[in-house]
Structures are given as structure tokens and as C-alpha cells.
Amino acid sequence: xxxxxxxxxxxFTEPEMEFLGEDxxxxxxxxxxxxxxxxxxxxxxxxxxxIPVKVPLWLGIAMKKRSKCRIQPPDWMSVERLAQVLDDExxxxxxxxxxxxHYVEISRLLLDNAREDFENxxxxxxxxxxxKDVRWDKVEAGLxxxxxxxxxxxxxxxxxxxxxxxxxxxxxALQSFYKHDSEDLVKQTGLESDSQTTSTSSEHxxxxxxxxx
Amino acid sequence: MSKYYDLNDILVExxxxxxxxxxxxxxxGYLDPGSEDxxxxxxxxxxLPLWLAQDLSRxxxxxxxxxxxxxxxxxxxxxxxPACVNLRSKCPYFxxxxxxxxxxxxxxxxxxxxxxxxxxxxxxxxxxxxTSTITSTPKFMTLLTQEETHLFEAGRDSMRTFQKWRxxxxxxxxxxxxxxKRR
Numbered sequence: 261x262x263x264x265x266x267x268x269x270x271x272f273t274e275p276e277m278e279f280l281g282e283d284x285x286x287x288x289x290x291x292x293x294x295x296x297x298x299x300x301x302x303x304x305x306x307x308x309x310x311i312p313v314k315v316p317l318w319l320g321i322a323m324k325k326r327s328k329c330r331i332q333p334p335d336w337m338s339v340e341r342l343a344q345v346l347d348d349e350x351x352x353x354x355x356x357x358x359x360x361x362h363y364v365e366i367s368r369l370l371l372d373n374a375r376e377d378f379e380n381x382x383x384x385x386x387x388x389x390x391x392k393d394v395r396w397d398k399v400e401a402g403l404x405x406x407x408x409x410x411x412x413x414x415x416x417x418x419x420x421x422x423x424x425x426x427x428x429x430x431x432x433a434l435q436s437f438y439k440h441d442s443e444d445l446v447k448q449t450g451l452e453s454d455s456q457t458t459s460t461s462s463e464h465x466x467x468x469x470x471x472x473x
Numbered sequence: 474m475s476k477y478y479d480l481n482d483i484l485v486e487x488x489x490x491x492x493x494x495x496x497x498x499x500x501x502g503y504l505d506p507g508s509e510d511x512x513x514x515x516x517x518x519x520x521l522p523l524w525l526a527q528d529l530s531r532x533x534x535x536x537x538x539x540x541x542x543x544x545x546x547x548x549x550x551x552x553x554x555p556a557c558v559n560l561r562s563k564c565p566y567f568x569x570x571x572x573x574x575x576x577x578x579x580x581x582x583x584x585x586x587x588x589x590x591x592x593x594x595x596x597x598x599x600x601x602x603x604t605s606t607i608t609s610t611p612k613f614m615t616l617l618t619q620e621e622t623h624l625f626e627a628g629r630d631s632m633r634t635f636q637k638w639r640x641x642x643x644x645x646x647x648x649x650x651x652x653x654k655r656r
Contacts, residue, residue, distance in 0.1 A: 274638030368639070403599055407592060425635050429602060429628035433595065436620060440568065440588045 272424050281365030281420070282318035288329040289313075317366060321373045331374040336360060337367060339380050342387040349394045356395060356417035364392065364421035395419075399426055406433055409441070481619060485566040485573065486524035492535040493518055523573060530577050537577050542567065548586060555593025559616045567618040594621060602628030 272280075283301065289312050296305035297319070304315045312332060315323075323329040335341060336359060345357045360366060367388050375381050399422055402413065413430065415423075476482040494517050498504075502511040505519045513519060518538075521529070529535045541547065542563035550558050560567045568587055575583040601613055602625045617625060 274634055278638070400599070400603060403603075404596055406595070421635070425631050428631045429599070429624065432624045432627045433599075436568070436591060436624065437595075439572070440584070440591055 271427070274421070274424070277362070277420055277424055278365045278369065281362030282316065282321075282369070284317050284360065284362055284366055285314045286317050286320050286334060286366075286370075287312050287314050287332045288320045288323065289332060290323070290329040292328045294328075317369060321369060324374050324377075331370065331377045333370070333378050333384075334360075334366075336363070337370070337378070337384060337388075339383050339387065342384060342391065346387055346391050346394065349391055353398065353401075356398065356415070358417050359391075359419060361420050363388075363419050395422060396425075403430065403433070406430070406437065481566070481569070485569040486522065486527070488523050488540075488564065488566060488570055489520045490523055490526050490540050490574070491518055491538045492521050492526050492530070493538065494535050496534055498534070523570065527573065527577055537574065539574065539578055539580060539583075540564065540570075543571060543574065543580075543583060543586070551586075551590050551593070555590055556597035557616070560590075560618045560621075561616060565619050568620045598625050599628065601625065603632055605629050605632070 289310060290307040291309050292307065293309060294305060294307035296303050296307075299316075299319075301316060304319065305313060307313055307329075320329065320331055324331055336345075345359065348357050367384075371378070371381060371385055371388075378384050395418075399415075399418070402415070403426065406413070413434075494513050494515060497515045498513040500511055501513055502508040504521065505513045505517055508514070508517065519535075521535070526535065526537050530537050542560075547558070547563060564570055568591065571583055571587040574580070575587070598617070598621055614622065614625065
């Protein structure tokens, strides 16, 4: 029991997230003829040259490494779409734009292994980088508003990697706030007369406006 | 009982608090270095570890005084600027001990004080945890209590592992191209 607290808190490491992201499907254009492959996650193929086919990302990358296929960049990884997402992302300071749940992992894997299949790979990369930064900024801003009455946080469209990155800190922060808040609540009734606490409770007021998130 | 095996909890309870005896106690003179015989007189001020004080005060044998780290002076300091106060030097288990003492002493303002301290320091910890780089071990950490250190490390470590993941692998080979792009 003792001493395992820290390790248990972080459920996934980044390579594990990458592994999970590799299960997403992607469409490839093979340049070899190959029979259908039967995998635990399903059957893929048969592969004919120049006929696009959907496969798991890991299979696509494995074939790409042996130059048996070309990877078709997913729709959301086109420059126009990413620029649009970035704009929307900047315009809505509290919302996250819908992107694939594993977009960080997928884009990294694709740009690492199949860079030449993207027309504008520098542009795509820098757009993704910007999107990532803008989104992380929002996460940080959200974390700053964590306060005493926050018992849960609702975040729509946050990607797996972003969740994983903030998980440890958020959980710990919420835990300690919860602990001290409940401690406080017990005594709230007897507080009113004390001069010390009137000064602190006046401090509470401006913060409470942050509550509706 | 859930915290029975928690090492930190044991360490918290080992902190010393000053207490006042309500009754005369026979045969425990070793608790009070100032006593001449084997007894502790009524009204004697004795320093006891928290675990003992907790039990004795529950039986109304002693009264627990608030340690100086929760006193008026520290409260003023914390009110002025929570983030800059060196709580580690005052009491490394500030929050845990505060929670336990709020229970024993029945001080109604203590809970609120702990909460406002945590809230005041939280933002600073957040910013520093998320921006700390791989190499730096900031001297800011020397100001933090145990609980805050855990919070800080949780944030910093997940940032670090993420950075590491992004920079590892084939991306390292591509560095010169990236360098050219930036220019």
C-alpha cells in the first residue's frame, strides 16, 4: 500500500498512449499485391496496387517503412482544415474544436514516418504545433480557475494526450481542494463572528464568480 | 484507519505540539523535562507528539495550543502574499497537521485559513509546474510543503515525460531541417 501513491496516479505513459493511438484506422495506397490479412482487430485487405484501403495505423506505418504503400493523409490533416481549426480554436477561448481523440499521436507518427506523403508537411507540422499550443493554453487557463467549489471539471473534445498530460496535476489539485473544502464546510456555521474569517470570506467573493464553467 | 500504512501520515503525527495539562498526571514525569519528580503537575506546559496529544485531548486530559506556524504572525504573512511564504521551514506538513489540529483545538478559523492559503499558493504552483524546464530544479521548491511538493511534481513530471516523448525517436534525426525552417 505505502509508497505506491505516485506511480498509481499516472495511468498511462506517453509511449502507451502512442500505442493506443496506433489502433485508429487510416487509408493507404498499396503498391504491392497482397492477400487479406487476418488480425485480432479484424480483417484488412486484400491489397491491390493503387487501390486505397483502410488499415490500422501501425500496419500502415509498418508497410510504409518497407515502402509497400503510400499513406493517404487523413482529411483533418489537410492544411485548409487545420487552418480552419486553428482559427476556430483561437476564436472560442473556452471551447475545444473537435479533432480525433488521438490527434497528437497520429499526427506525430504520420509526420515522423510518412513525411513525404504530405504535400505541405512543414505547414501541417507548424499548424499542428500551433493548435497544440493554443489548446494547451486553454487547459492551463482552465486549471487556473480550479478553486474550492470545483468538484468536477467538464472538458469537451479534449484529446487523449492532453488529458494524460494534465491528469496527475488536476487530480491532485482537486483532491487537496476537496479535502480542505470539506474541512472548512464543517466549521462554516461557526465562522461568522470571527473577524479573521470575515476578511478571508470577503476574499472568497470575487473568486466565486469563476464557478460556472 | 485507511491511512494506517501511510508513511506521511505517520510523519505528520510525529510533529511536536505544545500542550497544557488539565490534570495532574502521576508516573509520566519523563514527558516533561522540567518536572522534578515522576509526575506532571496540573497546568504544566509539555511538548507532546501529535499522536499522543490527539488521544489525550480527546479524553480532556490536556489542551493543545496552536503551534506558531498557525499563529497570528504567520497568518499575516500569508495574507500579504501566500506564494512567497516559506511554509516548508515553518512546518513541512502544514496542511495535514492543520487539518488534524483544527479537529483537536476546535479553532474555527483554522480551516478557512488553510483553504485560503492553499488557494493563494495554488496558482503559483500551477504556473511553475507547467513551465519548469527539464534541467532546472527551481529554488522555488524549497518554499513548498510536502503536499504542495507532490502537486508540483505531479505537474512537472507529466510535462517532462510529454516533452521527452515528443523529442525522442526519428524526430531527433530531423533536427537540422527543423533548424533551417525556423530561420
